[in-house]
Amino acid sequence: MDLTLKIWRQKDAQSEGRFVTYQVKDISPDMSFLEMLDVLNEDLIRKGEDPVAFDHDCREGICGACGLYINGRAHGPLKGTTTCQLHMRHFRDGDTIVIEPWRAAPFPVIKDLVVDRSALDRILRAGGYISVNTGSAPEANSIPVPKEAADEAFDAATCIGCGACVAACKNASAMLFVAAKVSHLALLPQGQVEKRQRVLRMVAQMDEEGFGNCTNTYACEAECPKEISVSHIARMNREYLAALLTSGK
Amino acid sequence: MTLNAKIPEGPIEEKWTNHKNHLKLVSPANKRKFDIIVVGTGLAGASAAASLAELGYNVKVFCFQDSPRRAHSIAAQGGINAAKNYQNDGDSVWRLFYDTIKGGDYRAREANVYRLAELSVNIIDQAVAQGVPFAREYGGLLANRSFGGAQVSRTFYARGQTGQQLLLGAISAMNRQVDLGKVEVYPRHEMLDLVVVDGRARGIVTRNLLTGEIRSFSAHAVILATGGYGNVYYLSTNAKGSNATAIWRAYKRGAFFGNPCFSQIHPTCIPVSGHYQSKLTLMSESLRNDGRVWVPKKKGDRRPPNEIPEEERDYFLERKYPAFGNLVPRDVASRNIKEVCDEGRGVGPTGMAVYLDFSDAIKRLGRDVIEQRYGNLFEMYERITGENAYETPMRIYPAVHYIMGGLWVDYNLMTTIPGLFALGECNFSDHGANRLGASALMQGLADGYFIIPYTIGDYLAELGFEKVDAEHPAFKEAEKGVKEGIKRLLSINGQRTVDEIHRELGKVMWDYVGIVRSADGLNKALGMIRDLREEFWRNVKVVGSDEELNASLEKAGRVADFLELAELMAIDALHRNESCGCHFRVEYQTEEGEAKRDDEHFAYVAAWEYRGPDEPPRLHKEELSFEFVTPTQRSYK
Numbered sequence: 001m002d003l004t005l006k007i008w009r010q011k012d013a014q015s016e017g018r019f020v021t022y023q024v025k026d027i028s029p030d031m032s033f034l035e036m037l038d039v040l041n042e043d044l045i046r047k048g049e050d051p052v053a054f055d056h057d058c059r060e061g062i063c064g065a066c067g068l069y070i071n072g073r074a075h076g077p078l079k080g081t082t083t084c085q086l087h088m089r090h091f092r093d094g095d096t097i098v099i100e101p102w103r104a105a106p107f108p109v110i111k112d113l114v115v116d117r118s119a120l121d122r123i124l125r126a127g128g129y130i131s132v133n134t135g136s137a138p139e140a141n142s143i144p145v146p147k148e149a150a151d152e153a154f155d156a157a158t159c160i161g162c163g164a165c166v167a168a169c170k171n172a173s174a175m176l177f178v179a180a181k182v183s184h185l186a187l188l189p190q191g192q193v194e195k196r197q198r199v200l201r202m203v204a205q206m207d208e209e210g211f212g213n214c215t216n217t218y219a220c221e222a223e224c225p226k227e228i229s230v231s232h233i234a235r236m237n238r239e240y241l242a243a244l245l246t247s248g249k
Numbered sequence: 250m251t252l253n254a255k256i257p258e259g260p261i262e263e264k265w266t267n268h269k270n271h272l273k274l275v276s277p278a279n280k281r282k283f284d285i286i287v288v289g290t291g292l293a294g295a296s297a298a299a300s301l302a303e304l305g306y307n308v309k310v311f312c313f314q315d316s317p318r319r320a321h322s323i324a325a326q327g328g329i330n331a332a333k334n335y336q337n338d339g340d341s342v343w344r345l346f347y348d349t350i351k352g353g354d355y356r357a358r359e360a361n362v363y364r365l366a367e368l369s370v371n372i373i374d375q376a377v378a379q380g381v382p383f384a385r386e387y388g389g390l391l392a393n394r395s396f397g398g399a400q401v402s403r404t405f406y407a408r409g410q411t412g413q414q415l416l417l418g419a420i421s422a423m424n425r426q427v428d429l430g431k432v433e434v435y436p437r438h439e440m441l442d443l444v445v446v447d448g449r450a451r452g453i454v455t456r457n458l459l460t461g462e463i464r465s466f467s468a469h470a471v472i473l474a475t476g477g478y479g480n481v482y483y484l485s486t487n488a489k490g491s492n493a494t495a496i497w498r499a500y501k502r503g504a505f506f507g508n509p510c511f512s513q514i515h516p517t518c519i520p521v522s523g524h525y526q527s528k529l530t531l532m533s534e535s536l537r538n539d540g541r542v543w544v545p546k547k548k549g550d551r552r553p554p555n556e557i558p559e560e561e562r563d564y565f566l567e568r569k570y571p572a573f574g575n576l577v578p579r580d581v582a583s584r585n586i587k588e589v590c591d592e593g594r595g596v597g598p599t600g601m602a603v604y605l606d607f608s609d610a611i612k613r614l615g616r617d618v619i620e621q622r623y624g625n626l627f628e629m630y631e632r633i634t635g636e637n638a639y640e641t642p643m644r645i646y647p648a649v650h651y652i653m654g655g656l657w658v659d660y661n662l663m664t665t666i667p668g669l670f671a672l673g674e675c676n677f678s679d680h681g682a683n684r685l686g687a688s689a690l691m692q693g694l695a696d697g698y699f700i701i702p703y704t705i706g707d708y709l710a711e712l713g714f715e716k717v718d719a720e721h722p723a724f725k726e727a728e729k730g731v732k733e734g735i736k737r738l739l740s741i742n743g744q745r746t747v748d749e750i751h752r753e754l755g756k757v758m759w760d761y762v763g764i765v766r767s768a769d770g771l772n773k774a775l776g777m778i779r780d781l782r783e784e785f786w787r788n789v790k791v792v793g794s795d796e797e798l799n800a801s802l803e804k805a806g807r808v809a810d811f812l813e814l815a816e817l818m819a820i821d822a823l824h825r826n827e828s829c830g831c832h833f834r835v836e837y838q839t840e841e842g843e844a845k846r847d848d849e850h851f852a853y854v855a856a857w858e859y860r861g862p863d864e865p866p867r868l869h870k871e872e873l874s875f876e877f878v879t880p881t882q883r884s885y886k
């Protein structure tokens with residue numbers, strides 16, 4: 001199939017960006033979306049032009065590196081799918097596809113479709129862990145964990161940190177991302193000791209990074225490639241409230 | 250130089266304990282006087298960084314990804330082995346050790362493998378304490394499943410995302426140390442050289458991938474945990490960025506390279522669909538529990554699978570290996586699949602695939618059961634191929650998956666350059682000539698959590714606090730070399746893209762240094778690799794500048810190193826005149842066509858020494874002695 005691509009090009013964070021239109025031909029329906037961009041980039045390189053920069057690595061939907069805003073949707077039209085797992089059979093010959101980077105103030109554009117998501121790492125470093133030194137762990141089966149709790153914790157822990165939730169949200173809120181970690185650890189007995197401090201610190205860091213507030217549109221859940229439920233946000237809010245009430249602050 | 254593996258004396262079950270008792274220590278107050286560099290943030294790198302920082306060392310961590318959490322350990326699906334014996338099915342440290350050494354076709358070091366099995370149990374404890382949500386039974390205790398090459402159930406898992414959960418656990422431990430100010434992370438930094446001063450590793454030179462800045466970092470010790478080099482084959486199940494550059498530069502600075510030709514090719518991956526293919530996706534080994542592998546009996550039979558009657562199908566694994574059937578080990582399955590496709594009996598649009606058919610299992614167990622067992626895999630298959638595997642058989646083909654070879658290390662995980670350590674997949678140590686399923690995660694974490702924190706102290710205690718300044722001429726010389734290399738790549742301005750040449754290299758490697766190897770083929774490959782390398786440096790086209798984010802420049806540097814590493818792999822494969830594990834030389838097979846080891850002449854680790862661009866590498870041998878197990882011929886008939 002032949003396609004028209006309108007791609008956001010931006011030299012660096014300081015420069016002004018703009019859409020540039022490209023034509024790609026003979027695209028196979030079996031190609032992945034990123035392979036289609038590879039074809040475009042190979043053509044650009046042959047012509048001596050600067051290829052389109054985009055983040056990607058594992059190309060199997062788990063590393064969270066890729067993330068493109070495709071026709072107005074984070075990771076494109078397919079539910080529960082990262083950009084790298086989106087295949088061209090979901091488009092039609094002659095389509096025009098608009099490709100943008102994640103748009104959110106805390107994710108400044110680095111170049112073209114590449115943005116800086118280090119804010120997410122900084123939130124996790126503000127207490128998004130259980131303090132246990134190597135070697136001091138008790139026998140693994142000494143603390144039983146109800147299967148339901150373990151399964152729910154897993155559902156939250158499956159977050160790949162791609163930032164689609166932020167990109168999809170009109171407020172650029174990172175609530176689903178933060179809630180996924182808070183909820184994962186709060187559901188497990190091992191996470192209880194630090195849970196109050198954890199939620200307070202992570203939320204404070206989230207605010208400091210400039211992410212917006214949650215207004216319950218659920219756009220994050222709809223666009224999350226791992227289909228993480230907004231119920232984790234509710235849990236985080238409960239945890240936060242409980243922590244506030246007991247912290248004396 | 251003679252290789253000294255520093256294997257401790259004594260009975261195998263006491264070696265590690267005795268060794269730890271005699272390693273030199275750095276006192277708690279002195280640890281903060283030492284700086285350690287860790288390159289790579291997968292399971293091995295992240296766990297090492299966290300554990301060393303906990304001890305009090307100052308750690309600097311480097312990765313090329315935008316976040317350490319994206320390292321390719323994240324993609325491991327199946328699980329992690331541990332000899333917990335929670336199932337009461339007779340498992341033990343000894344059995345895990347034995348399965349691993351046999352699975353590796355007796356080309357790994359006994360002492361290392363035993364230690365790995367011993368430490369496996371601590372890994373599970375550590376991960377659970379970090380909050381890794383492993384699968385559990387209704388009673389709240391940990392669940393296990395079975396995996397290839399074992400007769401006990403010892404694999405711990407977190408659905409099909411075990412690597413992700415273990416890595417996020419290790420990264421969270423590392424993040425805690427970042428929070429505490431003991432670890433500094435440098436994402437989007439690529440290590441481009443190792444700096445050696447007076448024979449000791451003293452630091453690295455990196456390129457900031459956003460700005461192009463070339464910068465030196467000095468330290469008391471350098472740890473490489475940079476993963477495998479499966480991407481030398483262009484197509485593999487590795488992430489696109491996975492590369493050999495760090496270990497290759499270390500090799501050129503004097504670190505010996507162990508068994509470079511041992512590369513594992515996984516039998517069940519989604520086949521290539523066209524020339525544009527950028528990577529391959531693994532379909533878990535567990536599918537072979539219920540799927541039957543077959544091809545048409547007739548060559549070139551183009552009928553759709555449901556129109557081929559039962560009597561015209563060849564269930565070739567069941568036919569040739571009645572005892573193990575579809576569950577033969579990875580190397581055996583891969584070889585047989587390639588064979589039937591080479592005969593012209595392959596299926597699908599390219600003819601380079603075989604069927605993995607679930608229709609009998611669905612008839613026997615019902616679709617619901619199959620969906621419960623493999624639902625997510627069927628979904629992934631459909632996402633990629635657009636086909637519904639409940640109705641039509643899956644098509645699968647082998648793909649490069651894991652590299653057993655890597656930098657040679659002694660029992661302390663130190664390379665032949667003092668102060669340079671190699672952890673996880675980038676060292677050669679524990680898997681011999683073939684890795685068993687669910688063992689890679691185990692090794693990465695054992696190395697990082699439980700081995701390096703002990704062994705690095707022994708080195709540092711002797712070294713002393715003094716650090717070499719990053720202004721030292723050795724750093725300046727390395728920086729200059731790196732800058733010149735980059736300038737050279739940008740100045741060629743030829744006709745061919747990096748990917749074109751890389752694809753071509755991959756084809757040579759797949760055809761001649763892949764599943765089946767021969768002396769003729771390897772000699773041919775050597776010529777082709779040299780020609781391709783020559784063409785690369787004459788005719789590659791790299792656009793853009795070196796002062797910005799430039800993916801095509803990054804790729805070019807990595808492919809330049811693959812073009813050299815490929816030659817060493819072919820040399821190693823050519824010199825090893827035997828078949829063992831993944832290394833199948835057509836000249837050395839049994840009458841039934843199985844791998845024929847030659848323990849008399851090849852029971853050694855081949856450790857290659859770099860001797861300059863125009864000199865052939867020199868072979869050093871670390872003889873493997875088997876005191877505790879007796880090597881036997883593997884049979885799966």
